Amino acid sequence: MSKLPTFYIFTFGCQMNANDSDWLKRALLSYGFEYTTHDKAELIIFNTCSVRDKPEQKVYSEIGRFSKIAQRKKRKIMIAVGGCVAQQVGKTLLSRFPLVKLVFGTDNLAQVPKFMLEVAQDSSKRFCLTDFNEEINERTHYFEMMNVKEQSGSAFVNIMQGCDNFCSYCIVPYVRGRQKSRNSQAILDECQGLIEKGCRELTLLGQNVNSYGQDKTGDGTNFSSLLKQLLPLKGLERLHFMTAHPKDISDELIELLGSEKKLSPRLHLPIQSGSDKILKLMNRKYTVKDYLLLVEKVRKVRSDIQLSTDMMVGFPDESDLDFKDTLTIMNEIRFLDIYSYIYSDRPNTKSLMFNNKIERKLGLERLSILQEQQKEYTKNILSAMLGNITEVFVDTKISNQQLSVTEQGILGWQGKDHFDTTVNLIVKEDIALNGLIVPSKIIETGQHSLVAVQVGKAW
Secondary structure, eight states, X not given: OOOOXXXXXXXXXXXXXXXXXXXXXXXXXXXXXXXXXXXXXXXXXXXXXOSSHXXXXXXXXXXXXXXXHHHHTTOOXXXXXXEHHHHHHTTHHHXXXXXXXXXXXXXXXXXXXXXXXXXXXXXXXXXXXXXXXXXXXXXXXXXXXXXXXXXXXXXXXEOEXXXXXXXXXXXXXXXXXXXXXXXXXXXHHHHHHHHHTTOOEEEEEOTTGGGTTOSTTOOSOOHHHHHHHHTTOTTOOEEEEEOOOGGGOOHHHHHHHHHOTTBOSEEXXXXXXXXXXXXXXXXXXXXXXXXXHHHHHHHHHOTTOEEEEEEEEOOTTOOHHHHHHHHHHHHHHOOSEEEEEEXXXXXXXXXXXXXXXXXXXXXXXXXXXXXXXXXXXXXXXXXXXXXXXXXXXXXXXXOTTTOXXXXXXXXXXXXXXXXXXXXXXXXXXXXXXXXXXXEEEEEEEXXXXXXXXXXXXXX
């Protein structure tokens, strides 16, 4: 067999895409491919996102850029495109871009290494894998190819695929398919394997984790029951999950948030809008009152919980009053952080046909106002943490160029606290801390991050 091409993966979009790219990298390494930098790679893989228009257009631009590089520099390049854009446009990518040899949708990742091998051995072959499957195909984990130091003791675990909610603006059900839940034992086995490889922090991923198991592929295990199986695993120190849909959070899950300290006290709970009129148009299936009641329940059982959310502005027919309602709900709840964006039309969605579209200029103005308001809330919440003792899960070594010595020690590491806030860590000595938990005192706060000094032994 001739030498297999070197490869590089560009990842756009959500954590599920990031996790899929990590798996694909391990799988290709196991097959004998070699990973390298994008300026040297012979095989360029794009794992794409089409939730909004901007990342989709970015993918087309990047494919065009590498096509020009191949032509100008006479560099041998093959391209593969996966993820949501691939699922959405399929064979069009093959006809539009000659260098694209493989298109693979969101349900076909497990087959990619085999087809990539065929393309590598015969570049005249081209494939499009975009059929949806009835069930989730479990894939080999390739843990032996995993670099836990690179992972820094943390890993993502997909527990489901697709979505049945059909929010009027959302393309996900069309590009990731209807909801399918993984077998609970398969999830348990994967988590156990990751822990045995040295992972101490896991994040469970799904479009709507609260509805895990509530589909025809479920095995009778609901999300709370799954958490109860995972939390006792020896070696697991922190467990996160995302994303949670407000309409499906059960009282059982809320009780777990209050009683299980391994569960992160950071809950990402997308509200999208503070206007009942807009929420109804979005088909979100809850009201502002419902959301506020849920926040009250969660804060009652866990007083230290911090909330983050998704917020959309410029949805069709959003009036000044609707936008004001959104600012009001932000002021009432005081989120630690928000992921905010302007509405954009997406193919196949119901909102594509809505009237009274908001001009982009007005959308940008509203987004700016919203983000400026949120900056103050984030700043105030972080400032209130000054002087607190926390535990920092260390994940990144600060580069030598940024490393500095202070009166308290060496500012040499970065990590996350329980709320998943970035912490720049001053340590006593310059030793390897990847994946360790360091007791620390917060001595400085910034706009989106903290500075802390080590006060106890790393473990």
